[in-house]
Amino acid sequence: MSSARADTPAVSVRAVSKVFRLPHEQVHTLKERALHPFRRSGHDRLEALHDVSLEVARGEIFGIVGRNGSGKSTLLKCLAGIYRPDAGEIWLTGRMAPFIELGVGFNPELAARDNVLLNAIMLGLTPGQARARYDDIIAFAELEPFVDLKLKNYSSGMQVRLAFAVMAQVDADVLLIDEVLAVGDAAFQQKCHEVLTGMRDEGRTILLVTHDMSAVERFCDRALLLDRGQVVERGEPSVVARRYHDINFNTAVAVAQDESPRTGDGAARIVEAWFEDDRGERSNALAQGVPCSIHVLVEMAQAADEPIFGVSLIDEQQRLVFATTTVWNHLRTGSFAAGELAEASIRFDNVLTPGRYSMTAFVAHAGRGDRVMDLREGFATFMVTGTRPSVAVVDLPHDFAITRIAPGAAWEVHAG
Amino acid sequence: MSAGSPLPYRMTGPSAFAGGWRRFLHLSTLLAVTEFKLRFFGSALGYVWSLMRPLLLFGVLYLVFSEVLAIGADTPYYAVVLLMGVIVYEYFGEATGAAVTSVVDRENLVRKVHFPRMAIPLSVSLTACLNLVLNFVVVFFFAAISGVEPRWTWLELPLLLVVAALFATGTATLLAALYVRFRDVKPIWEIVLRALFYATPVLYPIEQLAEKSETLARVAMCNPLAALIQQIRHAVIDPSAPTAAEAIGGVAWLAVPAAVLVGTCSLGFWVFSRMAPRIAEEL
Secondary structure (H helix, E strand, O other): OOOOHHOOOOEEEEEEEEEEEEEOOOOOOOHHHHHHOOOOOOOOEEEEEEEEEEEEOOOOOEEEOOOOHHHHHHHHHOOOOOOOEEEEEEEOOOOOEEEEOOOOOOOOEEHHHHHHEEEEEEOOOHHHHHHHHHHHHHHHHHHHHEEEEEHHOOHHHHHHHHHHHHHHHOOOOOOEEEEEOOOOOOOOOOHHHHHHHHHOOOOOOOEEOOHHHHHHHHHEEEEEEEOOOEEEEEEEEHHHHHHHHHHHHHHHHHHHHHHEEEOOOOOOOEEEEEEOOOOOEEEEEOOOOOEOOOOOOOOEEEEEEEOOOEEEEEEOOOOOEEEEOOOOOOOOOOOOOOOOOEEEEEEOOOOOEEEEEEEEEEEEEOOOOOOOOEEEEEEEEEEEEEOOOOOOOOOOOOOOOOOOOOOHHHHHHHHH | OOOHHHHHEEOOOOOOOOOHHHHHHHHHHHHHHHHHHHHHHOOOOOHHHHHHHHHHHHHHHHHHHHHHOOOOOOOHHHHHHHHHHHHHHHHHHHHHHHOOOOOOHHHHHHHOOOOOHHHEEEHHHHHHHHHHHHHHHHHHHHHHHHHOOOOOHHHOOOOOOOOHHHHHHHHHHHHHHHHHHHHOOHHHHHHHHHHHHHHHHOOOOHHHHHOOOHHHHHHHHOHHHHHHHHHHHHHOOOOOOOOHHHHHHHHHHHHHHHHHHHHHHHHHHHHHHHHHHHHHHOO
16 A cells, blocks of 8 residues: 555545435336326435534544435445435545345355355456466365355255355455445454454455444444434444434433332322433433443322332343432432422442443332332333343453462462 | 556546447347356257257257158258258347347346446357358258368358348347336237247248249348348359349348348447436336
């Protein structure tokens, strides 16, 4: 790579828009046309991309994230030259290879050799290059004993390996990858990740479309969040991932609040609940290991003396992870008049492991806490984001150390 | 990296020929050869089957028209002429018939990779060409048995077949593009193919039609396939048969089938090029 053009972006998308026309009823036959020659078949305009711009530098791994229908695959297909943008320009530097699906053009009736050549040429190699790389591809896929087998006799895992091997050997400067790495077993995924980072180290540019925020945070240098065809966030993967969770779970909470079961005598009403991150901003995506807080807003329907407030958290496996009440905290809550509002705040260091948690909140009359005024089960949910994997419920702050003990010293410990 | 420091280029989206001619040709031949392999290595007798179809059709037609109806009684080398006509027509039918659904059938490619869309109908046409060339070996075999003498005019054959291939490819692209929007192109084309078979002087020599009606014969010769088959008959099999020009009534009249051919091809390529950018969305 010459340094002269090192600052030329590998991918440059300038104000790209893409509109799909979705006909109300697909007019497919001449007869329908003949019977209704003047009927304007109405269509909805679906603006899949609106004024999207982005630049990806050479050697970057760039994540494109968003919910289903946010336009991220459309963007990738525009980049791949499969869709033509309605407005804006796309500029690429270097050879591009799209991996919107692994093994494009694979035919189950053909042997591995034919399929490899077919796939590699489809992805942009010349027949000569494809033949020259054939052995490497088979070796990478570890399928040497099976090259003469028809593809239909391969297990699905073997097919994926073969397809991925072609991808790894296609040798493009710009790779467009759409969720294809979400297949295969753990060992295969590990290999994928090694290949991706290896490609980046060679100076290739990778655009990765994914739902998997942990992959974005682990691999991507930068990321872009699309929502309804527009760019809503771009920059650091952690920032984008947090925003993604926000968008995803804010809508989920709205549903949960209306439907969550409610019990109690109605002397108080839990109106609202939310979570705040370390900067005091409302968020439904709380970063692991960072202080955060739970807030519950309660409206008193009747006057109450020393009411009890409490919250509990349940994880995805329905395990009770955390519970606390004002009583357990020996906290006096005071007297409230009818119509008064009270906000309960619980501040804690987020030692929870990544995943989704749902919160139950309650208010009870003074006493043992069994006379409930209002209890909302699963009232709000939040997501803990982070990259420290764990199978346990919490990830307590800890230091891990391994110290080698000399054999003599160990003996002394025992003897002593 | 393979290319030192490549220049930025604009990605404009899919089209009929995008990506350069070399890639276009590579892809077309690759798809054609793959299809050919699939067809012939899938079954035990492979190639024999693709030969059997025109041969069996020829056998039936020969029995009915020569022995029962005695149509070809006055025609020299009627059997060879009939076989040649059947094979050329079968080629046209195969190339266009398979092309109709070709783009839609390869949806998984069209929606997943950037490649010149025209490669699809062209590959279908190429597969049929491979078949045609192999089948012509049989025609020559029959010709030799029937006592046809080799002549210099045989050299016209490759040119005539290339023109036939051009016509088939042009028609194929038109049909493939139309089928994306209008699914009834398929049954309509099946009927057209059948009707066209009887309108083409394959079963009957054009002279017989001309005896009945000079005008009708001329109209029949406006079909580029008729002109090509007639010329092949004259050049390869029977020098006493009228040339295409003679059958239509003068060299100037050959402009009509030529115009039909050029018109069909131009229309086909134009429609396909217009459709190409949006095929992935319409599927």
